[in-house]
Amino acid sequence: MKKIVQGLGAALLVLVAYLLLWPIPIQPVSLPVPAQPGYVGVHAVNTKLANLQMIDLQGEVGPEHIAFGPDGKLYTTVVSGNILRMNADGSGQEVFANTGGRVLGFDFDAQGNLIAADSFKGLLAIAPDRKVTVLTDAVNGDPIRYADGVVVAPDGKMYLSDASMRFAPKDWGGTFESSVLDILEQAATGRIIEYDPATKVTRVVAKGLSFANGVALSQDGKHLFVNETGRYRVWKMDVSAKDLDVKQPNPQATVFLDNLPGYPDNLMRGLDGKIWLGFAKPRNPVADKLMDKPFLREVTMRLPRALWPVPKSYGHVVAFTEDGKIVADLQDPTGAYPETTAITETKDRLYVHSLHAHGLGWLAK
Template sequence: MKKVLWIPMVLVLALTAYLAFWPVPIQPVAWQAPKFTGLTGAYAENSKLADPATIDLEGGVGPESVTLAPDGKLYMGVIGGNILRLAAVGGAPETFVNTGGRPLGLTVDAQGNLIVADAFKGLLSIAADGKQTVLLRAGADAEVSFPNAVAVSSSGKIYFTDSSRRFPAAYWGSTNEAAMLEVFEQLASGRVMEYDPQTKHVRVVADRLSLPNGIVLSSDETRLLVSESGRYRIWQIAASADRLDLSQPSESARVLLDNLPAYPDNLSRGLNGRIWLGLAGQRNVLDQMADRPFLRQMILRIPRFMWSMPKPFGHVLAFTEDGVVVADLQDPTGQSPTTTGATETAEHLYIHNVDGKGLGWLRRQRFEAGLKP
């Protein structure tokens, strides 16, 4: 009988030791998460994004970022490395190129090259004929670690986010895994960077961001707007800044939007001065564990299938350069893929997502009535 009683005690001790001491890849630190105030005010609950029309990507999954090119076509990267293109008003998608990695942010430079932040391969330039040039390599020992979003100035300089130096996406085999580890750890190892194609010079504009994500230039190109996913905020940073430490106050940077109701992702310029933002996941129990690093380590020791995941919730919004929210579109039905951004054209609003099999869109008449002047 005594031997039988010892068995559950040993199992409990073994489980306790596992949850307390099994090695995990993060070295989490405490931080102060802003108090979540719910879907109120500018983010009041609505269903303006529910039941969008969808373009079937014919096997493509996860159009994480979408850009409208001068040729009138939409370009988007999907899982598996394909960059798809399709007519902005419809038509079947076709494969433009395959990068062999995970293409995320895309834009077009003055020469008509597609500039791509590929999380696995690096910063790429792809000519109209499909020829690919690696501008900066990505990887644990490379020039950049986790390229995510990209913007090009009129001078040709390329600005991009390097989401985590601690967790290179290629090493972890998944952008989601690398991003999750960066957010769990909160060491804020992400950067904003500049690459000059003329001189081949790369420099750090700003450092100490927790999963920097989307990026756009201000209308006068003197400032960068950057979403910091791990801290629920949007920064405004001087494009001329050099190795700016954002953990310290500075006249060269300020928080434009703070305490967002979800994780901010892609940024894209829309019409009439609007900037669109995707919110790619709801606030969750990590807020309550912000000042408890040990609990975040324990969570990583629990099998993923046992994690309690929030219901999918589609959410995109638009704001002005001075931080005024002018549109908020939500899909609370649980049917929406993970919304990572939005691309506005003269007739449609296309909804980026990181895990869906299609590209959602709304006609202008559907969302413009809710736009604030």
């Protein structure tokens, strides 16, 4: 019996030492967060996003970003690294390009080039003849580690979110894994970058964001709307800002939508002045409570992933106007279509972006 007790004691000491001392990749920062607003008011629970119609992607997974090109075709990026091109109804599918990395957001410039935020390679241009060119992969010698969202302005300038300067997907197991690490750490190293193809100059517009994600332009082209995924909010900032640190008050960057009910992901301009925003996941009460407890987040990192406070699946997209009014809220509490990251709107359909769905979901309007 004595040996058994000694053995259990030794095992317990090893377990405690592991939970307290085992090396982990994050250095958590304390962040008190406001109480969750819950699904009330304009976000009251509904099922308007349930029972989506599906386009079979022929084995491809995760239509993370969806947009129509100047050729009238629907383009989408998927987990395999392919960029698919098809007709609006899903017919005529083909692989348009594969950069050898992982393209997340993209847009088209006036010349018909697909401008891609490749999370492994930086900002790329893919010509109609499928030639791939690296436009920029660094700012003042500092690598762009996690290119995420991109939008092309009418004057040709390109605005790119570099989600994290700490966790590059190519080094940390992919886009999802590195995003989890960045949000758990809360060092807020995300930034917004401008690339001017006329001068080939790359500069920082703003920094200090906790996982900088979706980017959209205001209708007048003077402001950017930016999703800060790790802190449940949307910023509005001047495109003319230079190396602005959002951690310090500045009239050139203000919180536009705050304390949202989930992790905001992508932003897409819709019809009639709307901007669509998707939530990859709803907020988790346990995860929120851990935000101001760095030590407990360290311990959590050492637990099996099955014990992490991972938010449940919950489909949720909203649309807002530039005056901050929520004008649409679509939900599916079952989460049947996982990680709804945005909406691409046409006159007769809403196409639903997703990180991991096995197909492309859409709703008739």
